[in-house]
Amino acid sequence: MKLIGSVFLSFLILLISAFVDKDAVSDIMDMRAESGLCTSEMMPADPICDVPKRTSEEDFCNSVNQKFRNYSWYSIRCNPKRWNVYDHSNNGNPLFYQEFGFDDINNKGPVNLILCGVHGDEPPSIYMCFQLTRHILFDKPEALKNFKAVIAPIVNPDGFFANTRQNGNGIDVNRNLPTEDWDAMSHKIWARYKKDPRKYPGARGGSEPESRLQTYLIDRYKPDKIISVHAPLGFLDYDGPGDQKNYNLIRVEQRARYLGLNIEANSKRFVKFVDYRFFPGSLGNYAGNEREIPTYTVELPTVRHTEAHRYWSTMRYALIKALKFQVYDGNETNPFFEIQDITQQAVNKDYHPRDSILHDIDTDDISRIMVKAGSDMDEEVHVDIAAD
Numbered sequence: 555m556k557l558i559g560s561v562f563l564s565f566l567i568l569l570i571s572a573f574v575d576k577d578a579v580s581d582i583m584d585m586r587a588e589s590g591l592c593t594s595e596m597m598p599a600d601p602i603c604d605v606p607k608r609t610s611e612e613d614f615c616n617s618v619n620q621k622f623r624n625y626s627w628y629s630i631r632c633n634p635k636r637w638n639v640y641d642h643s644n645n646g647n648p649l650f651y652q653e654f655g656f657d658d659i660n661n662k663g664p665v666n667l668i669l670c671g672v673h674g675d676e677p678p679s680i681y682m683c684f685q686l687t688r689h690i691l692f693d694k695p696e697a698l699k700n701f702k703a704v705i706a707p708i709v710n711p712d713g714f715f716a717n718t719r720q721n722g723n724g725i726d727v728n729r730n731l732p733t734e735d736w737d738a739m740s741h742k743i744w745a746r747y748k749k750d751p752r753k754y755p756g757a758r759g760g761s762e763p764e765s766r767l768q769t770y771l772i773d774r775y776k777p778d779k780i781i782s783v784h785a786p787l788g789f790l791d792y793d794g795p796g797d798q799k800n801y802n803l804i805r806v807e808q809r810a811r812y813l814g815l816n817i818e819a820n821s822k823r824f825v826k827f828v829d830y831r832f833f834p835g836s837l838g839n840y841a842g843n844e845r846e847i848p849t850y851t852v853e854l855p856t857v858r859h860t861e862a863h864r865y866w867s868t869m870r871y872a873l874i875k876a877l878k879f880q881v882y883d884g885n886e887t888n889p890f891f892e893i894q895d896i897t898q899q900a901v902n903k904d905y906h907p908r909d910s911i912l913h914d915i916d917t918d919d920i921s922r923i924m925v926k927a928g929s930d931m932d933e934e935v936h937v938d939i940a941a942d
């Protein structure tokens with residue numbers, strides 16, 4: 555009888571689903587999943603039962619904290635009350651983010667978007683976001699007078715739990731953002747790199763909830779700059795105004811690149827400033843190239859969780875300084891901000907995204923840019939090495 559009842563309920567739900575909107579269907583799926591009907595012997599082929607049960611914020615943070623303890627990361631903690639949930643991952647984990655410093659009307663500082671754990675097998679990245687949150691909330695809350703920050707501390711929780719680069723769907727989230735070259739180029743480039751499953755871009759640009767989390771935060775907050783923390787390449791890559799350009803930089807391009815050099819110097823050259831190419835579906839392409847948002851990819855030197863605290867101690871000062879830095883200081887604006895509706899940007903005839911495949915630049919060029927940019931900067935942004 556129970557089985558017949560389940561079949562009938564399933565049919566009823568599908569019938570109702572045909573007449574209601576997508577959100578309502580997902581609510582029904584949640585109810586169905588939560589009712590326990592999808593958990594046992596019944597109907598493995600039922601598509602509704604393929605939707606994983608959503609993990610509550612409390613249970614999610616408990617699992618995160620367990621993992622932190624396994625790593626001996628005792629100074630950070632996932633607090634479910636601290637974060638907003640944008641959506642859920644393929645495996646039902648909440649996708650967290652939070653804004654900091656927006657409630658102070660006197661705070662005229664730049665808006666920063668900080669992304670960690672885009673690749674799940676790079677745990678020191680996640681450590682950095684939780685330490686940064688701790689720093690601005692508890693250790694030095696006065697720092698929040700000088701900047702605003704939107705932090706997504708574990709962009710790819712499925713990957714974090716499984717220790718994989720990809721998300722729960724087997725997709726590299728940093729190849730899945732809906733860049734304009736995605737349809738034409740993503741699978742070609744993937745094939746050129748021997749179809750490494752770790753870098754699979756998915757079947758469609760922007761198909762993944764973790765990708766949509768990032769595009770949502772960019773759309774909603776229109777950040778002045780973005781810092782995305784990865785490992786283990788050990789450098790600081792830059793995409794944005796002045797990207798791949800070695801001469802005749804306008805002021806904002808100089809400032810954006812100069813910030814990269816500041817981060818390098820303030821981290822005591824722990825992460826060396828480079829200007830590598832970007833890929834179809836990558837954040838550097840979506841935000842830096844297409845939207846001209848200065849985008850800094852911090853590549854920590856290893857993925858070892860035992861090194862995470864040392865990396866944070868080394869990078870902390872450089873990161874906090876970077877968050878205060880005004881790339882757009884009133885004399886120039888980001889063209890992205892002039893067009894509030896992002897969908898209009900794609901149809902704007904004056905908008906010409908550059909070719910996505912560009913050459914690496916020479917390190918000699920970087921030192922020339924450093925000299926040039928350094929001569930035109932305000933005193934407040936001079937390079938100074940931290941004592942702590």
Ligand SMILES: [Zn+2]
Pocket residue numbers: 672673676784785
């Ligand atoms: Zn990575």
